[in-house]
Amino acid sequence: MTEPALLSVEGVTVDLPTPRGNLRAVDHVDLTIGAGRTLGVVGESGCGKTMLSRAILQLLPKKAKLSGRVMFDGQDLVRLQPERLRKLRGRSLAVVFQDPMTSLNPVLTIGTQLIETLQEHLELDGVAAKRRSAELLAAVGIPAPEQRLTQYPHQLSGGMRQRVAIAIALSCEPKLLIADEPTTALDVTIQAQILDLLAREQRRRHMAMILITHDLGVVAGRTDEVAVMYAGRVVERAPTPELFKKMRMPYTEALLAAIPKIDAAPHTPLPAIPGRPPDPTRPIQGCSFSPRCRYAAGRCYREKPVLADAESPGHQYACFHPIEAAAGVCA
Amino acid sequence: MMQDTRQSSSRDPLLRVEHLVVEYAVGGKTVHAVSDVSLQVARGETLGLVGESGCGKSTLGRAVLQLRRPVSGRVLFDGQDLAAMHGDTLRQMRRRVQLIFQDPIASLNPRRRIGEIIAEPLVIAGVKDPRKRQELVCEVLSAVGLDPGLVTGRLPHEFSGGQCQRICIARALVLNPEFIICDEPVSALDVSIRAQILNLLEDMKARFGLTLLFIAHDLAVVKAVSDRVAVMYLGRLCEVGPSEQLFARPAHPYTALLIEAIPVPDPDVRPAESVPVGEPPSPMSPPSGCRFRTRCPRADQRCIDEVPELRPVAPDQFVACHHPLIATG
Secondary structure, three states: OOOOEEEEEEEEEEEEEEOOEEEEEEEEEEEEEEOOOEEEEEOOOOOOHHHHHHHHHOOOOOOOEEEEEEEEOOEEHHHOOHHHHHHHEOOOEEEEOOOHHHHOOOOOOHHHHHHHHHHHHHOOOHHHHHHHHHHHHHHOOOOOHHHHOOOOHHHOOHHHHHHHHHHHHHOOOOOEEEEEOOOOOOOHHHHHHHHHHHHHHHHHHOOEEEEEEOOHHHHHOOOOEEEEEEOOEEEEEEEHHHHHHOOOOHHHHHHHHOOOOOOOOOOOOOOOOOOOOOOOOOOOOOOOOHHHOOOOOHHHHOOOOOOEEOOOOOOEEOOOOOOOOOOOOOO | OOOOOOOOOOOOEEEEEEEEEEEEEEOOEEEEEEEEEEEEEEOOOEEEEEOOOOOOHHHHHHHHOOOOOOOEEEEEEOOEEHHHOOHHHHHHHHOOEEEEOOOOOOOOOOOOOHHHHHHHHHHHOOOOOHHHHHHHHHHHHHHOOOOHHHHOOOOHHHOOHHHHHHHHHHHHHOOOOOEEEEEOOOOOOOHHHHHHHHHHHHHHHHHHOOEEEEEEOOHHHHHHHOOEEEEEEOOEEEEEEEHHHHHHOOOOHHHHHHHHHOOOOOOOOOOOOOOOOOOOOOOOOOOOOOOOHHHOOOOOHHHHHOOOOOEEEEOOEEEOOOOOOOOOO
16 A cells, blocks of 8 residues: 555544543554555454544543544544534544434434535535435435435334435545444344445445444455454454454454354354453553463563564564464465 | 254154244234244254344244243143143243343343342242252352352442353253253353353253253354254244254245355455345234245245245255245155
8 A cells, every 4th residue: 555544543542531440442553544445443342443433533532531643634633623623524534333223313304314414514505405315315225215304213224224324424425434333233134235335335435444343254355454453452453365364463363263153063162262351441461362362471461562563564463472374375 | 062962853842832923012003023933942952043133033932931921822841831821830830941131231130149149040949948049059150150259249230241141041050940042142242252151051051951942143153052943034934954954055045145144254255245135024014925025036926925834845944935945855
């Protein structure tokens, strides 16, 4: 990737004060994404992936303390005036959340919510905005779009609501779409439809997309690059095929192994990861995965490994005892 | 892995559900939650029950325990019809059947200590001696991998989701049941914890000689633990068969669609550009004939007119479809 990054997250750290002490939700994260590219951010609950997306969008809770830089299209969002930020969000920087029931306004019709966005950012008149709204609904696969404009969110199914949320996000032709667990609340057949829709629109519009999920299966065939997060940090980052075939970080390996595989025989015991993620209010001195890692040794318990380059370009991992590069296949 | 799995459903069924119908009223309309479902679970077997939300799989699980009374049909547990039982007789039978729910934190009383929570079924069952109760509580807690000394005096909020699910499993085991209905036991858990709980359920099944009805929406999870799998759609059974066979050669178009829709964690497997198959209709007004027909690429006039009966397509594999994907022999 020689083109300048559309978004670059530089040393972003998010601290949240809690009654039990400071909670470091995001810990010195660096990420970049180029125009028209897709980045998957994968991790389990509490790993900081949602807080990271909120840090990018500048939608953190009031009490949160953010440090670092979020460079988007040449400007640092952290230091941008609220007025300019508001113009940017919803226009060139859009988001789709997990639960479309709570991200849509329940007392406004679908049409009002779409038209509002279009008028705010694109200065369309009422007639044009309404026509554009219907086109957008049709584009995201909603049948009878004109009628849907007059309906309220509760009158639609979960899948349809998520399509509406995507239509609103796409309405102003954003340069970057952040999709935070967009299909977690949906059934598996609907999930496939929504992921296809996102992929199709992303390609068609040459839009960059960050797909945040807990499911490695969701990012496998649908992203250019994947970043794996654990306990607030990015622990491995690589082009998607490389990550799955030549992973170096033991957590990535363990996470992939723990997923039940559809082609495995019934009653095959799963290689579970022992223990559970660390309490984010009690930071671990060494590598945060060390208490659960089967390769951990002396140094892992004392020092935090930094994200370092692997042999192949674009691949980074944070581990003192990385898994040997897969012998045979491409080594 | 631990015991030979009885694939044949005809052998020694512990549970037999016959023509079960469950309906309930919502706002003056009737929800056809379970419509004429028959299935059986052999002793020592795990039957997986899959389907998307609203397909009636949870209602079926609850109707087995008579937590929701069926409109018609029989639920034969060890030969006796639970649907015809009331009061004390039903309570006696329920001891032999336990239930584990999806949300482990919500299913534990937040104000009671773990020791009391697990002992409660024993109190209800009439185990009078507190020392005996304590002994049994410690035994099941150790079995699920928790240290009784550290756990019994604490409250549910002090535990993570995975630990709470272990506590729920311990509570289900304390009465030494024969049959456990697991309703989405791992869907609220993270991947790394999910594998621990699935392995634990497998261990407990072998150790206590359990029979399981495992309800879930995730096919890969269901396949990992089940000997046979039943697929439900909008209140009806689509297909039943031995796990491996069903996944290798699905006969019902809906089963095939479900399998295809699973995201595979392998970048070489390009996600199939799914055919636009729409969304499930409302269970308040299910389609006539085959309920899947509105989303089925194979549907024709016959599927509109006639409800497909469950019939054999392969050894131990049954399908309710007029145009199955494998030819009937």
